[in-house]
Amino acid sequence: MDNRNPSPSLPGLCLIPREDGIPRALFPQETPETYLAQARILGSAGGRFLGLWGAGDPQPRICTAFLLREGLFVLVLPLPKETPSPSFPSLSGFIPMANRFERTVRDLFGFRPEGLEDTRPWVGHDLWAVPPLSLPPGSPVPENLEAGSLDYPFVRVTGPGVHEIPVGPVHAGIIEPGHFRFQVVGEKVLRLEELLGYTHKGVDGMFRNRDIAWGARLAARISGDSTVATSMAYAQAIEQALDFSPAAGVRALRALLLERERIANHLGDLGAIGNDAGLGFALSQFGRLKENLLRKNRQHFGARYLFDQVTPGGVQTSLDDEAIADLLEENGILLAEILALHKIYDDHGGLQDRFQNTGVLLPEVAHRLGLGGVVGRASAQAWDLRADHGGDPYRRFPPALALAHTGDVAARVLVRFLEIQESLSFSRALLEHLPEHSIAESIPDNSETAEGLGIVEGFRGEVLAWVRLAPHGVVEAAHIQDPSALLWPALEIAVPGNLVADFPLINKSFNLSYSGNDL
Amino acid sequence: MWKLLLKIFRTGILTEKRDQPLSQTHPPGFGKSLAIRHVDAGSCNGCELELWALENPYYSLSSGGVKFVASPRHADLLLVTGPVTRAMKEALLRTRDAVPGPSRVLAVGDCACNGGIFRESYAVHGGVDAVIPVDHHLPGCPPSPDDLLEAIHQAFGTSPPSSE
Incomplete structure (x- = not known):
């Protein structure tokens, strides 16, 4: 406790630096x-x-x-x-x-x-x-x-010509359930209010009195697209509670898995955003690239979506030299594809016309709300745990922060393009300098109650985990927080003033989790 | 624009050949198109990701005449994911009631089949069976796109379902 550095602005609150992540x-x-x-x-x-x-x-x-x-x-x-x-x-x-x-x-x-x-x-x-x-x-x-x-x-807007549009919980597509209530005049949205909670599965209740391994399976199923991030945050929390630090090789493989999840999701989002703006080409091209990546996941990690790959104490799969060479080759191919598609997006007038000045979230609003993640960074909020203080391996190959300032759909598209590129060069560095690794160590037992926290920069933003362990590895309580819960209110601010028909495009550019919000 | 066209040209056709293309085995009553209405009854979104994958060029579901539709009134098949949360029960029942007969119900994923990992939670019904009758089950967490294609294929069978 003696090496704490009290911060003058925060009386009584100080943090110790940690090797495996942020203090x-x-x-x-x-x-x-x-x-x-x-x-x-x-x-x-x-x-x-x-x-x-x-x-x-x-x-x-x-x-x-x-x-x-x-x-x-x-x-x-x-x-x-x-x-x-x-x-x-x-x-x-x-x-x-x-x-x-x-x-x-x-x-x-x-x-x-x-x-x-x-x-x-x-909820x-x-x-x-x-x-x-x-x-x-x-x-x-x-x-x-x-x-x-x-x-x-719902809060209603009244006045001549104002009407209401209820949408959901069942939406017109392959989407999670939630309810949106629009107050509209003509084509213009005056107000959007969300009602979520339809996917509430009682996750916090289910963590109670379970063993650590069962909890890890549940943590992997908070939000399917963020399974690596939630599993990793949970693992960090357990490891902090047990005062255990995973080996450098495990940390590097976890970081690699997290980047593969980020790239897969960003590819999917870029395709879907382009498609919602009327460019079917985008859905095919990005869908192809995402599928290639998922197939490599299955080939080298045994799972397309990397469920249950990160466990407390370790990871599930190690990589041999052949796999590393194959993933390095994939990395180079994907980078060239992304640069080409970025150019096509930038040059496409029709696409840029839909993207620019649509769904604007002003930087000052994002700052006041305290937003991070892709949405925050697209509105000039310079927060990224990996760039700020990710611990090892982020300190060795610090990824650059991707930032845009206009806060519109175009900015959220740009941030995703930049992050994929950065993610690819970070992944390349990881693969080229992968430490000697054993995939898992057994975590120690605890004789007393212990608590821990975990936090990870998932593809949407910061994923947070808290666990409280009763003696001998029993999870007394746990909570995992997807950043969507903080970003949903921001969508309510970005949509008014836009056309009803632009809602799907704006919503897609946020791509928030319902399941991660409702828990 | 030429870059875009060149990209399409260079990408070529990626759709994988299958032993039984869906379009050739549609049951007689459905002609050359099958319409699916998806309902997420509280899944983690993992199954949805794989449903999305069916639309990518490798699987190209719509080229086989199978498409996801926006309204249950246009659907032949109700495809349900998730353990059916308490909050989604009413919405699922109403969607089912809006699907015209003849129709079938396919439960996709471990959660939809039996509640999956969420089975014992106070907040879920523990599978689609607990709320509406199910014709076909596809387990998996999440099931792969290949399994999904196979299950959609089987759900329709080779003859039209009897009118209800």
């Missing part, structure tokens, strides 16, 4: 007043709010995460055990983004956010008669018999 720690707060005060300090010191979640038995608590340049700070507020629905101070007065998170905690645990004026349910949809996570694991949760009559009070 991160939990800070228990004694009273609601200090919790509120520390949250204000972290917010005003340039901290980005990254999420808020609850935990129940044996010690009810609220955890709130902030990401600063120094690292990840998580405030923990224990709540009284005896009170049936304890209250905690709401942060939504100065962090508007906390609104949905606090409503989720209220829906699931019954903890009352004091000072939150919004009384509407969020719970009023489906249960009692908050499901206020009950012990495995106990049946009584249904709310009036649930069918849930009439969510």
